[in-house]
Amino acid sequence: MTVLAITEHRRGDVRDVSYELVTAGRELADDLGTDLELAVIGGDVEGFAEDVNRDGVDTIYTVDEGEEFNHGVYTQAIEQLAAEVEPTALLMPNSVNGLDYAPAVAEGLDLPLVTDVVDFETNGNLEVTREQYGGKVETTYDIDADDYALTIRPAEWPKAEAAGDAAVEAFDADIDEGALGTTVNGFEEVGGGDVDITEADVLVSIGRGIDEEENLPLVEELADTLGATLSSSRPIVDNGWLPKNRQVGQSGKVVTPDVYIAIGISGAVQHVAGMKGADTIVAINTDPNAPIYDIADYGIVDDLFEVVPELIEEFGGEAPDL
Structure with missing residues (x-):
């Protein structure tokens, strides 16, 4: 046995x-x-x-x-x-x-x-x-x-x-x-494999709260300033604003970074299933009752368009004009 x-x-x-x-x-x-x-x-x-x-x-x-x-x-x-x-x-x-x-x-x-x-x-x-x-x-x-x-x-x-x-x-x-039935000749990444979010130590992830695609440069600048990788919840991918390989969740990828910053993400169970293994979870959302706060280690109940620019400047970056 x-x-x-x-x-x-x-x-x-x-x-x-x-x-x-x-x-x-x-x-x-x-x-x-x-x-x-x-x-x-x-x-x-x-x-x-x-x-x-x-x-x-x-x-x-x-x-x-x-x-x-x-x-x-x-x-x-x-x-x-x-x-x-x-x-x-x-x-x-x-x-x-x-x-x-x-x-x-x-x-x-x-x-x-x-x-x-x-x-x-x-x-x-x-x-x-x-x-x-x-x-x-x-x-x-x-x-x-x-x-x-x-x-x-x-x-x-x-x-x-x-x-x-x-x-x-x-x-x-x-x-x-x-x-065997098959022979393996090699390995090729297919379908938007520019990054592997499962290997990232820090993820900045964006959800519906970003409102429109034109606002993405704001979170992209935060990710660049922190040396982090950009990821997202499913609606962002469904809208075509980010490729599928950036999606975290049950229908995306399971990630376990040291730090996961959830921006404008409500915390639906499908998304949480993909990121709850992160060591530290930081949430930014205007809704104090958002489910994401149930698992977050730190939470900022405020408008992401106010908070993110301040974070960028705090860590030495320059927030873009939207």
């Missing part, structure tokens, strides 16, 4: 969700009274194994197959590794890649699969929590099975920080090249 978590990497870097899986996996392993084991598949497996070797991890298995993600490689490697270690719980990231292979792996291993898990606890059986209706409702499911597979929503568990001393073991997966 063990908990096996599948780490994720892209373009040579371990993704944050891998460290969150360590936290979630250790929590579940403690509840079950068992070990936490990780799998690193493809790429610089030795380097990635060193990166994810965090406190609480007992064993890390490396599968040296390919560089970038390939559905068939992951599916075959995970199924073979699971047959070897016989995990009670198989944890995978609820990411684009994770949702690509998780159903196939669960089907191949004959495991019940619950996706997009935001919480769990063990009371005899496993109870998992998911959100529905755009995050308005939380639903708890009782998993009546001895073994199961879960995908974990990014940013719901803190990243494991402390270094560990896990044993690292190479796992020689027998990959059937003829059964």
